Amino acid sequence: MKSTKLLYGLLALAALLLGILAERWMSGGSSVPPRIAEPASLRDLDGNPREIAEWKGKVLVLNFWASWCAPCREEMPEFVRMQTELGDQGLQFVGVAIDESEAVQEFLKETPVNYPILLGGGGAVSWAQSLGNRFNVLPFSAVFDRDGQPVDVHAGPLSRERLMKVVGPLLK
Template sequence: MNSSKLLYGLLALAALLLGILAQRWMSGEPSAPPNGASVDSVSLRDLDGNPRDIAEWKGKVLVLNFWATWCAPCREEMPEFTRLQTELGGKGVQFVGIAIDESEAVQDFLKETPVNYPILLGDERAVAWAERLGNRLGVLPFSVVFNRDGQLVDAHIGPFSREQLTEVLKPLVH
């Protein structure tokens, strides 16, 4: 086999694999949550530079959303998360955004698109944490839902629609 045929074959295989990954991401195919995963005690900085520990929200139904300002699907789902925080916050649901981005970019973005839930700044530790929680593709947005006992009940790669998220939250909210 000549080298150009081999190169074209490898490129075709790479395109096929990328297409499969893109299809899974675009369809919002859920990621399989790791067996027995629970919310870790992870400390990340808020936008003022203060450390915040995820354990602060112990006892609540916790929705962690890993996102970035440059991620269009991330930006599109945030207004719905804000509405759901308003609707379900009194029932013990807490959204927390984890921005995989620079502080200045996040602050500028939030001036235009304010949210009513805490935003923490993620770093390489947050990316590794998302991977441990089931983000096997390493893409954004990525959301996870923990019950009141801190057990992971859902991991979702790609945009999380209101309908999908309320189906997950319904049995957890009393």
């Protein structure tokens, strides 16, 4: 009887530990991505090379998206509002399109944004993976503090509430 209870207790403990390990593996072990160099091929819509270092000193929300991605399209108006409301406090959104230039420009005619859009090219997918996007989910966002250090990543649509929990303290 005691050995059966002990066995069940050990099995329950093993299941709990496996669950914790599985959750950590699925989330990358942390919501803070490693510091990874950006791809060399980032260009703005005019074809000019751009570097993320341009926004050092700001709280940066780097959002990977595509014009064909419905959840990406849905979260962008909130990003536009937040850029307007909090840009003076140091919040900066930058969109990294994983898409063709023509498709991005066509989309932005219908849905203008007030923050920079960069064309990521093929390197953007690898970059997003290196930041923690293990399953190539779009949208995918990474938040960096004013020193350019990563503080959070989020796969899937990012709500204002979730984003404010992360960026709010960084804007003070």
